[in-house]
Amino acid sequence: AQTVTQSQPEMSVQEAETVTLSCTYDTSENNYYLFWYKQPPSRQMILVIRQEAYKQQNATENRFSVNFQKAAKSFSLKISDSQLGDTAMYFCAFMKHWGAQKLVFGQGTRLTINP
Amino acid sequence: DAGVIQSPRHEVTEMGQEVTLRCKPISGHDYLFWYRQTMMRGLELLIYFNNNVPIDDSGMPEDRFSAKMPNASFSTLKIQPSEPRDSAVYFCASSLASGNEKLFFGSGTQLSVL
Numbered sequence: 001a002q003t004v005t006q007s008q009p010e011m012s013v014q015e016a017e018t019v020t021l022s023c024t025y026d027t028s029e030n031n032y033y034l035f036w037y038k039q040p041p042s043r044q045m046i047l048v049i050r051q052e053a054y055k056q057q058n059a060t061e062n063r064f065s066v067n068f069q070k071a072a073k074s075f076s077l078k079i080s081d082s083q084l085g086d087t088a089m090y091f092c093a094f095m096k097h098w099g100a101q102k103l104v105f106g107q108g109t110r111l112t113i114n115p
Numbered sequence: 116d117a118g119v120i121q122s123p124r125h126e127v128t129e130m131g132q133e134v135t136l137r138c139k140p141i142s143g144h145d146y147l148f149w150y151r152q153t154m155m156r157g158l159e160l161l162i163y164f165n166n167n168v169p170i171d172d173s174g175m176p177e178d179r180f181s182a183k184m185p186n187a188s189f190s191t192l193k194i195q196p197s198e199p200r201d202s203a204v205y206f207c208a209s210s211l212a213s214g215n216e217k218l219f220f221g222s223g224t225q226l227s228v229l
Contacts, residue, residue: 043204045220091158101146101210102171103218105158 002027002094006106013082014114020067021077021109023092029053031097034068034075039108040088048090051075053097079111087113121207121221129229133195136224139188140209148218149182149192150206158206164190197228 003026013019025034036048051059051068058066063083067076079086092106120139128134140147148163162172167184175182179198184190194201204225208218 043223043225045206045208045223047217050217101218102148102160102163103158104160107157 002104004092004094004104004106006092006109008109010110012112012114015082015084017082018078018080019082019111021090021111023075023106025073025075025094027094029096033095033097035093036077037091037093038088039091082113084113084115087111119207119209119219119221121224123224124222125225127227127229128197130198131196133193134197134226136192136205138190138207138221141219144209144211146210147184147190148208150208152204152206199228202226202228
């Protein structure tokens with residue numbers, strides 16, 4: 001079974017700073033997808049960024065980028081120029097490449113951006 | 116598209132009562148998932164459907180929980196009888212057929228069992 005671990009329960013940074021959230025996972029699969037989801041106080045789960053394991057290039061979405069280290073089974077999220085609206089819970093998630101699209105989530109990191 | 120629609124947004128009930136949560140997936144999506152979120156256990160997959168057929172219900176906690184998908188545009192998650200430990204946020208999500216890995220989540224139902 002796959003497991004996802006987020007070792008930072010909470011983080012706090014000042015507005016405009018850069019912050020990196022950590023995620024490690026365990027799987028015997030070779031092809032899979034990794035995701036970061038954001039959950040603001042509104043409770044909505046919002047997809048931030050995704051990475052396909054067979055692509056070596058790290059995914060980037062505007063201020064959000066990942067550092068994907070397949071051999072180390074590490075998938076960190078970097079938020080540049082952080083904004084107050086980035087305050088949320090962030091979940092790392094894993095999905096097998098083939099078969100059912102079941103997401104396995106980490107426990108989450110609560111990120112607070114301070115003015 | 117309006118996205119995945121869940122109702123009610125909040126539900127407060129007393130122990131022993133039946134609770135029914137509802138979900139309308141995005142039109143055209145083939146997969147529907149029910150997740151539960153608690154502080155202790157995080158986000159857990161309860162059950163998922165493919166083309167209205169339950170595929171994997173191994174995450175359903177016990178017989179008090181049941182889920183149905185009578186048609187492509189509607190699903191229910193029922194708890195009978197409810198217990199205080201069922202208090203959680205229940206999310207519904209949907210996605211297109213395998214090969215498109217993006218899940219779209221509803222806003223969730225906050226269930227409180229007193």
